[in-house]
Amino acid sequence: MKKEAEIFVYGADQICASCVNLPSSKETYEWLEAAISRKFPDQPFTIRYIDIFNPPEEEEAKAFSKRIIEEDLFYPVVTVGSEMIGEGNPRLKDVYKKLEEYGYQAM
Template identity: 45%
Template sequence: MNMTVYGAEEKCASCIHLPSARETMEWLEAAITRKYPEIEFSFTYVDIDEPGTKEDHIYYANAIKDDEYFYPLVVAEGDVIAEGNPRLKEIYERIEQWKSNREEQL
């Protein structure tokens, strides 16, 4: 499962007491891989100020800059699963849905 976390080095004004987007990704990676050791995860961090050349990275970086989403923004398999201060419970629910759908396809 591919997960991408979008953020910026500079914290947003309402995020002063929260970890940075990069720290959030590291925290999510540790928690998720510990809970789901049977799933192979790939985590990517994308700085919205330097999103690179991939279309989806540019799209989400621009959407965050246009205030369509808050960062850190967590995207898994092309679906937005969390934004702002991500909640593990909600992310786990989305992983369970993905896992269930995947098992049905097999």
């Protein structure tokens, strides 16, 4: 494995207006964490949920949260490292592909 992936799920308690009938941001976060753990067991990764309306003090998280709001992106927005992988209803296949680029191997 090249390096440990850092996955961020940016979202909010309120479901995005264009994302009605889709899972909430927190549900997506929990689903991704479970799915990645099953697909890549014993391969470490970090996954964090970030509330776009109350981001942590880290500049990168604050700036990306502001971008989501200003550009009206559909949330949740999923990033691996600093690369946006999906928004609204992220595709698990895209997340897996990016992790494989990091050197993760499906079991």
